[in-house]
Amino acid sequence: MTSSEVIVQQAIAWRIRLGSEEVSEIDKQACQYWRDSDPRHERAWQRLENMESGFRQTARRTPGLTTTLNQTDAECRRMGRRKALRMMGGSALSLAGVAWLAQH
Amino acid sequence: MSDNPTQLAFKQLYQEHHEWLVRWIASRTSGGDSAQDLAHDTFIRLLDRSVMPSSLRSPRAWLVKVAGNLAIDRARRQILERNYLALLQEVPEAEHPSPEDQLEILGLLEQIDQLLDGLRPIEKNAFLMARLDGLSYRQVASELDISLSSVEKYIAKAMLKCYTATYGDQDL
Numbered sequence: 001m002t003s004s005e006v007i008v009q010q011a012i013a014w015r016i017r018l019g020s021e022e023v024s025e026i027d028k029q030a031c032q033y034w035r036d037s038d039p040r041h042e043r044a045w046q047r048l049e050n051m052e053s054g055f056r057q058t059a060r061r062t063p064g065l066t067t068t069l070n071q072t073d074a075e076c077r078r079m080g081r082r083k084a085l086r087m088m089g090g091s092a093l094s095l096a097g098v099a100w101l102a103q104h
Numbered sequence: 105m106s107d108n109p110t111q112l113a114f115k116q117l118y119q120e121h122h123e124w125l126v127r128w129i130a131s132r133t134s135g136g137d138s139a140q141d142l143a144h145d146t147f148i149r150l151l152d153r154s155v156m157p158s159s160l161r162s163p164r165a166w167l168v169k170v171a172g173n174l175a176i177d178r179a180r181r182q183i184l185e186r187n188y189l190a191l192l193q194e195v196p197e198a199e200h201p202s203p204e205d206q207l208e209i210l211g212l213l214e215q216i217d218q219l220l221d222g223l224r225p226i227e228k229n230a231f232l233m234a235r236l237d238g239l240s241y242r243q244v245a246s247e248l249d250i251s252l253s254s255v256e257k258y259i260a261k262a263m264l265k266c267y268t269a270t271y272g273d274q275d276l
Contacts, residue, residue, distance in 0.1 A: 004276045012263045016256050021240045040276035048263065051270055052235060058212040059236040061201065064191045066232040069217055072184045073225055081172030084179035085132040088142065 004044075010034070011044035015052075117163060118147060125167050142178075146171040184217060185210055219266045230255050231262035 001009075014031045017023060035042050059065045107115065122143060130139035149170050188210055192200055201209060220228050226248060233239045233247065234255065241255045248255070 002273070002275075004273070007276055008264070008267055012260050012267070015263065016259055019234065019241070019259075020256075021242065043276045047271055048267060051266055052263075054212075055216060055236055058209065058216060061205075061209055062188070062191070062213065063195075065213065065216075066229070066237055068184065068187045068191050068213065069220070069232065070225070070229065071187045072180065072217065073228065075183050075187075076176075076180045077225075079176060079179060081175055082132070084172065084175040085129065086134075087179045087182060088133040088138040088175060 004040070007038075007040050007044045008048075011041065011048055014045070015048055114147075114150060117150065121163060121167055122147065124164065125171065128168065129171060142171055142174060145174055149174065180217070181214055184213060188213060219269045220262065223262055223265055226250070227258040227261055230258035234259055235263075 014034060017027055018031055035045050062068070125146060126139050126143045129142050133139055133142075146167055188206075192206070200206070220231070223231075229248060230244055230250075233244045234241060239247070241252055241259075244255045245252045250258075
C-alpha cells in the first residue's frame with residue numbers, strides 16, 4: 001500500500017469513529033490532532049468531506065434517494081444484455097426532452 | 105500524414121465490423137437510431153483501449169461484449185430515471201424541482217450510483233442509511249440485521265470505493 005493509501009484508510013477510520021453515537025471528546029481531539037499532524041492527513045480528510053457533502057446535498061434535494069437507488073439496484077440485478085438491448089429505443093419522454101420543451 | 109498503427113487497426117476494424125455490429129444490435133432492439141448510436145459508442149470505447157481487439161481471435165465477440173455492457177449501463181440509467189420520476193409523483197407538483205433541476209438531480213443520482221457500483225446491496229445500504237439518511241450505526245445494524253462492526257466495515261468499504269472512484273490514485 002502506498003503511503004497515500006494508508007492515510008486515506010486512516011482518514012476513513014477517523015470519519016467513521018466520529019460518526020458513531022459513542023464518539024467521545026477524546027476521540028474528537030485525537031482526530032483533530034491526527035489531522036493537524038500532517039498536511040496530507042488534512043487533505044485526505046477534506047477530500048472525503050467534499051465527497052460526502054456532495055452526497056448530502058443531493059440527498060437534501062431528493063427525499064427518497066436511498067429508495068430510488070435501491071430499487072434501481074434490485075431491478076438491474078438480474079438484467080443481462082438481452083433485456084438491456086430490448087429496452088433500448090423506448091418511447092418514454094426523457095427529462096432532457098421535458099427540460100427542452102420547458103425552454104421553448 | 106499517415107496513420108499510426110493503432111489508427112490503422114481501428115480503421116480496419118471499423119470497416120470490417122461496423123455495419124455488422126449495427127445489424128446485430130438492430131435485430132435485438134426496436135432498431136432505428138439506437139442501433140447506430142450504440143454501435144458508434146462501442147467503437148468510441150475501442151479508442152480508449154491501447155490494445156486493439158483485432159489481436160483477439162474474435163473481434164466480433166469482443167464488440168458484442170462491449171456493446172452489451174454499454175446497453176446495460178444505458179438501461180440502468182433509464183431505470184434510475186423512471187424510479188426518480190416515480191418518486192416525484194408522490195410529491196405535490198407545486199413542490200417539484202424545475203425540469204432543469206430535475207435533469208441536474210438525475211445526473212447527480214447517476215454519479216452516486218456509479219460511484220457505488222460494485223458494492224453489494226447491503227454495503228451500499230449501510231453507507232446510504234448512515235451517511236445520507238442520518239441513521240445511527242445502531243439503527244442501521246438493527247434495520248439490516250447485521251452487527252455494529254459489520255455496519256462500520258461496510259461504510260468504510262463504501263467510502264473507500266467512492267474515494268478511489270473520485271480521486272483515483274492521486275497522491276495527497
